[in-house]
Amino acid sequence: MKPQITTLHSLAGLRSALRRLAHRAGLPVELRYRLALSATRVAGGELAAGRPVLLETVPPQPADRAEGSSEERPDGPAEGKLVVRLHLPHAPRRPSLEGLPLPAERLPGTAAVWRVPVPLPSATDPCRDDPPGLVELLEEELSAAVDRVDALAEDHQRLKHELAETNSGVLALYVQLEERDEQLRQAHGRILRQLEDALRPPPVRVPGLEMAVHYEPAEKYAPTGGDLYDWFVLPDGTVHITVVDALGHGLTSTRSALNVTHAVRTLALEGHPLESIVARTDEVLATFDHELMATVQLVRLDPETGELVLANGSHPPALLVREDGDSSLLEVRGRGIGFPLPGSERLLRDRLDPGDLLVLYTDGLTESRRDPREGEQRLARAARRHRHRPIEEVPAAIADDMHTVILHPDDTVALTVRRVRADPRQARG
Incomplete structure (x- = not known):
């Protein structure tokens, strides 16, 4: 053609x-x-x-x-x-x-x-x-274009519906994953709390004394840290309390703090003088834990007389709140485990009368946005405010007040001891 x-x-x-x-x-x-x-x-x-x-x-x-081909088409x-x-x-x-x-x-x-x-x-x-005429051809093309637009609109609606279903499925999967993650976090937290309970002994039951403790990790789901305590009754009937804050966080610092509490308990039960235990603990642990650094506070309390003896190694001072609301810090100079020249420079002696409250703690309780003294002042106000509550509630109530102002998250121990008039019908625990 x-x-x-x-x-x-x-x-x-x-x-x-x-x-x-x-x-x-x-x-x-x-x-x-x-x-x-x-x-x-x-x-x-x-x-x-x-x-x-x-x-x-x-x-x-x-x-x-x-195409120049001689083959027959199908x-x-x-x-x-x-x-x-x-x-x-x-x-x-x-x-x-x-x-x-x-x-x-x-x-x-x-x-x-x-x-x-x-x-x-x-x-x-x-x-x-x-x-047909040009107008008819244009109308035919326009009709085809409209049909094409309608088809595209239907495809768009279908894709939107499919996308919505996909998004709904993804959202449901995301919710399931979040629920599973929360369950894992809760299970992790339960395991850690069980570990903490195993590491932290319950309060000693001694006539004439009420004791309670509150522990709060730096992170909700973090492993237990280096803030530990220990309390037990010595053969002479006095109560010994140890509060330790090992450098760092996590299980490594927990191991270091455990080493300190175990060494102090052994030395105390062997009858070593209280003023020498901080230095002797450093000697014992230095041979196998060269990286250990920890502050430590030791307290001896006679539940019958209320006599209080305190030794310190670089630890924050204890707080004594009298029954009438008067308060004072029990400060003793000394250097902690792993520090140069470790040991308590002297012993501080005082007396706990009925109704008096003793507060021992780690620095995670008093660190604030200003200086440490300001944190100690807030601690005194919080302890006075809550001193008449049931002893089981006092440490947590103090910690709640203190953590409204905080410099950075840190492991926290708040331990309280209140002297009460002993019931003569009760025996020593």
């Missing part, structure tokens, strides 16, 4: 010619307007400048003949190719073919070609020689 060449001088003429040609060739509506739009973009500049363009078309023919509708060439004979430069709705092949010079597969007409096909 001979190609047909038409000279065109306007965009309207180019669009009209292409639409009629595509309709006669049986081109689907979407390919028809893509071809018309692509040719318009290629030739628009030339026609706007008043330079004509040439539209060359080769009617569809069987694909095997077009059964099915016969298919051919509509060839459309657009020549720009007067263009000063080659046209751009980037981003066309229907991609084109570049020909030598200033021409482009489209090869579009189309079904070949058969004897039963309606006649395509008399296409």
Whole structure:
């Protein structure tokens, strides 16, 4: 078949010619307007400048003949190719073919070609020689575009629905994972609390004394740290209390603090003088724990007379709150375990009368945003405020008051001892 060449001088003429040609060739509506739009973009500049363009078309023919093949096509509708060439004979430069709705092949010079597969007409096909008018063709394309938009809108709604279901599933999975993580955290916390209970002995039951303790780790789910205490009754009936704060956090500091409490207990039960125990503990532990550094406070208390004796190794001072609310810090100079020249420089002696409250603690209780003295003053006010509460509630109540102002999280021990009038019917524990 001979190609047909038409000279065109306007965009309207180019669009009209292409639409009629595509309709006669049986081109689907979407390919028809893509071809018309692509040719318009290629030739628009030339026609706007008043330079004509040439539209060359080769009617569809069987694909095997077009490709020079003698093989028979399989059964099915016969298919051919509509060839459309657009020549720009007067263009000063080659046209751009980037981003066309229907991609084109570049020909030598200033021409482009489209090869579009189309079904070949058969004897039963309606006649395509008399296409409808241009308005009808445009309406057909518009209708196809609207159908396409509707289909895309339906696809969009479907995808939104699928996405919503996916998001819902992901959210449900996220909630399940959060619940599982919380369960694991709670289980971890229970294990740590059991470990803490094993490391921290319960209060000693001695007629004439009420004792309670509160421990709070630096982090809710963190392992137990280096703040420990120990209390027990000596053979002479006095109560010994040890409070230790080992450097660091976690299980390593816990091991160090345990070493200190065990060494102090052994030395105390062997009968070593209280003023020598801090230094002797350093001697005992220095041989196998070279990194150990810990502050320590030792207290001896006679529950019958209320006599109080205190030794200190770099530890915060104890707080004594009298029954009438008067308070004082029991300060003793000394250096802790692992410090240069460890030991308590002297012993401090005082007396605990009925109703008096003794507060022992680690520095996590009094560290504040200002200086340590300010923390000690707040501690005295909190202890006075809560001194008449049941002894089991006093340490935690003091800690709650103190932790409203805090410099940084730290392990905390708050230990309280209150002297009461002994019931003569009770025996020593």
